[in-house]
Amino acid sequence: MSILSLEFLAFAVGAVLLYYCLPLKIRWVVLLAGSAAYMALAGWQSIAHISAVALVMWGGGLALQRKKSRLLLALLLIPDLGAMIFLKYWPALSGAAMILPLGLSYFTFQSAGYLIDVYRGKMQAQKNPLKAWLFIGYFPQLAQGPISTWKELGSQLLTGHRFEPENTVSGFTLLLWGYFKKLVIADRLAKTTDALINGSGLPGWFVLGGVILYTIRLYLDFSGGMDVVRGLSRMLGIELPENFRRPFFARSVSEYWRRWHITLGAWFRSYLLYPLTTCRAGIGLGKFASGAFGKKTGRTFPSALATLVVFLLIGVWHTANWNAVVYGAYFGLVMGVSMLLEPLWKTMRTTLNLPREGWMAPLRLIRTWGLILLAQYFAFTLNPEMGFSLLRSTFQAWDFSGFAVRTAAVMEPLEWIIAGIGCLFVLIVDILCEKKTDVCGRLAKAHFYIRWPALLFLILAIVSFGIYGSGYDGAAFLYTQF
Amino acid sequence: MAEQTVSRRKKIAFFWLRLVCFALLTALLLSYAVYVFTPKSDYGICSMMNLYRQPDDSIDVLAVGTSLAYAGINTNVLWEEYGIAAYDLCSAEQPFWVSYYTLREVLKTQRPKVILLDAKPAIYTRDYSKRGRTILSTFGIRGIENRIGAILACVEKSRDALGYILGLPEVHSNYSKLTANDFVFPPDNGSRGASWKGYIESDQVEHHQKPSLVFNTVRRNMNDREEEYARKIFELAQAEGIPVLLLGLPNPDYANDHMYYNALWAVAEEYGVHGINYNDPGIRFGLRYSSDFADWQHLNVKGSVTFSRKLGEDLKMLFDLPDRRGDAKYISYDECARQWFDQYPLFESSAWEEHPLNWFAGEEEMP
Known part of the structure; x- marks a missing residue:
């Protein structure tokens, strides 16, 4: 059941109503039953797989709590992560057709994180297997995350929440905002990506524009989906962790990755990057590098190398193809090199007396955008050759004579206007959020004569200009496949 | 503490009250949006x-069926010449199941x-109405x-119905085609005015030959x-005590339809329903295949005038239909006919009698 479908909306409304109708103590059971039903609708394979993972997580957690054993942890993580790796990559490598359980990566990462946290003594293992199941099977987050830790989500799921009108309104607003971003803008912009993939002899401005629009589309698609699930959760009184924090306001690539798919980055940081840099091999490598390149570089070298490995894995997590390798390696290299060269930049900044803010801020923003856009050439293309070919095309034939014809061939002028106005709205809201304004929260507390028109406007915009229903081929969420 | 509880209860009760109001307002707005986006064309x-x-109770003759009926049964001619208060409630390719619910x-x-x-749906072989416009007619x-x-x-599949029941999923993509008229309620009936009675004229002329068939x-x-829904229609009419007259509308493509019509006529007979097949060469009323059709199926204006004269004559003969002309309750029929004949003065009965295009008066018939 796609979260874009009317069935999902009906399901969500039913879940919210039922949740608040039952006594506080058993409200988690509604979430459990709803999640089980949601999973069952995705097919028996999904519910069987997640139940197996939950069982391993629950039993393993209790065992790890009794005896803190690295071997046991490894034995528990191998089938957990191994199943995900097999199911995700075996079809790509062998060409075999396989049904992927819904939300495979998300619940696998969450269960692995749970086991590691229990092993590290950061949390107590859950004694009730059904509660453990709910932690990884909570239905709103199965579509495309976020990847939560027990600390962030566990107690929220199990504690019954009292009905709070502000939460409901704020959550509903966020849910509508998500649908607006996805259906009105992101899916409308999908045609621009198709034009890039299927086009030939494209002028440079067209390619660059297409890549920028793809980047915007990806953001709106993914963050729109997150807003929908976070909004629904908020209506239930559950606050899911934020997955996006206006990534295009980032002034460095590392900041971008702290704002983009935050929970994935946090998972890799907590459970892979830190162990890699602090393990014996990492420390040994640091010592070796200190001897070879000096103390400062030596200290950073293991982290830079671990970053490269982590980004390679993040790249490959997206898809099992060479584009993903190029994408991951590129970000890993950019991050790793910038870490190694940080002392040099610092010296340059001090020598030239360059400020970090002020007039440098937009320049840093442009530099970051440039670096991110370079990676996007490999995010949507079918193979690295295509990515490099489009990259070459960007620097050729900057002839604007066919501007009107080319853009009209992609979309009708009215469609461009709708997409443009939609993007403008998102920009305004993102600027407000960047200035620490909780738009949804403020709207929830505003007078009804402000709130109602705003909500009705959103509803009308979605139902009128959304890409759904007859005459449209709405796209699935780009991140659902993971 | 008790005060707090009361205050919270009040707050929540007020919230639900506002929620209900908001839901009603949203439903109203969305209903209007469905209306605006729905194409107000000739889909029925x-x-x-x-x-x-x-x-209420003002229509004496109600025609249901396909585009053949709305293009052929000229309500203005029936009114002007016989005083019959007829209404065409037809839509393009209307299957019997839509006719049934419409009725x-x-x-x-x-x-x-x-x-x-209209007997035309007897020839339709499809089990369901896959074409959007047929469903849109509802x-x-x-x-x-x-x-x-x-x-x-x-x-x-009943799940496919949801989009049509809600409306917007099926029609919202029309936003680029909207005109100012789409926002006006009730619709202006394709600029035909409020007194329109469902007849849709086709001005084109396409030359055809009379279908040769035995x-x-x-x-x-x-x-x-x-067949199931044709039977339901007959049963419904029977239960209501309203006679049904099956119509085989003139159609150059009739050779294909012939044997299906026979089957429908046989079903109709079981219910004591009779029909007139105006494709029958035995029924001559001056229709010319060379000039009276707009395309391969539909009568044009001239054809509809010729056909409706004959239909009016037959209706008067078969049923006890009152002449409503001059009745204040039927002023809209006068207005509709006046407006139409002003647009097509050639077909006024007085002008028509002497017009060279009036083949009915001549010797040549249905070439």
Whole structure:
């Protein structure tokens, strides 16, 4: 059941109503039953797989709590992560057709994180297997995350929440905002990506524009989906962790990755990057590098190398193809090199007396955008050759004579206007959020004569200009496949 | 503490009250949005919406069926020449299952003296109405039970019906085609005015030859669902005590339809329903295949005038239909006919009698 479908909306409304109708103590059971039903609708394979993972997580957690054993942890993580790796990559490598359980990566990462946290003594293992199941099977987050830790989500799921009108309104607003971003803008912009993939002899401005629009589309698609699930959760009184924090306001690539798919980055940081840099091999490598390149570089070298490995894995997590390798390696290299060269930049900044803010801020923003856009050439293309070919095309034939014809061939002028106005709205809201304004929260507390028109406007915009229903081929969420 | 509880209860009660108001306002707004986006073309939506404007029990002859009927049955001629208050409640490729629910809806407010049922759907082989416009024709039905019934009858899987029942998923993509008229309620009936009675003229002329076929009694089985709903229509009419007259509308493509019509006629006979097949070479009324058709199926203006004269004559002969001319309740029929004949003065009965194009008066018939 796609979260874009009317069935999902009906399901969500039913879940919210039922949740608040039952006594506080058993409200988690509604979430459990709803999640089980949601999973069952995705097919028996999904519910069987997640139940197996939950069982391993629950039993393993209790065992790890009794005896803190690295071997046991490894034995528990191998089938957990191994199943995900097999199911995700075996079809790509062998060409075999396989049904992927819904939300495979998300619940696998969450269960692995749970086991590691229990092993590290950061949390107590859950004694009730059904509660453990709910932690990884909570239905709103199965579509495309976020990847939560027990600390962030566990107690929220199990504690019954009292009905709070502000939460409901704020959550509903966020849910509508998500649908607006996805259906009105992101899916409308999908045609621009198709034009890039299927086009030939494209002028440079067209390619660059297409890549920028793809980047915007990806953001709106993914963050729109997150807003929908976070909004629904908020209506239930559950606050899911934020997955996006206006990534295009980032002034460095590392900041971008702290704002983009935050929970994935946090998972890799907590459970892979830190162990890699602090393990014996990492420390040994640091010592070796200190001897070879000096103390400062030596200290950073293991982290830079671990970053490269982590980004390679993040790249490959997206898809099992060479584009993903190029994408991951590129970000890993950019991050790793910038870490190694940080002392040099610092010296340059001090020598030239360059400020970090002020007039440098937009320049840093442009530099970051440039670096991110370079990676996007490999995010949507079918193979690295295509990515490099489009990259070459960007620097050729900057002839604007066919501007009107080319853009009209992609979309009708009215469609461009709708997409443009939609993007403008998102920009305004993102600027407000960047200035620490909780738009949804403020709207929830505003007078009804402000709130109602705003909500009705959103509803009308979605139902009128959304890409759904007859005459449209709405796209699935780009991140659902993971 | 107790005060806090009371205050919270009040807050929540107030929230639910506001939520209900908001939901009602949203529903109202979305209903209007469905109306705005729904194409107000000749799909049958306008004729259904417009039907609700007719005074109760004012329609004497109700025609239901396909585009052959709305292009052929000229309500203005029936009114002008016979004083028959007729209404065309037809839509493009209307299957019997849509006709059935349409009739059920109409019978809530009207009690026609005769129902004219277009026989054309007898030839349709499809089990369901996959074409959007056929299903869209149900958008004019206000009665929720009949609208949902018609939509469910149109789609193969009931889950496909949801988009049509809600409306917007099927019509919202029309935003680029909207005109100022789309926002006006009730619709202007394609600039035909409020007094319009469902007749849609076709101005084109396409030359055809009279279909050559040997009339026989061989039957080709109708589609099961078409037959099922044809029977339902006959049963409904029977229960309401309203006679039905099956109509085989003149059609150059008739050779294909012949044996299906035979099957329908046989079914109709079981219910004591009779029909007139105007493709029968034995029925001569001056129709010319070379000039009276707009395309391969539909009568043009001239053809509809010729045909409707004959139809009016037959209706008067077969049924006890009152002449409503001069009745204040039927002023809209006068207005509709006046407006139409002003547009087509050539077809006024006085002018027509002497016009060289009036083949009816001449010797040559149905070449």
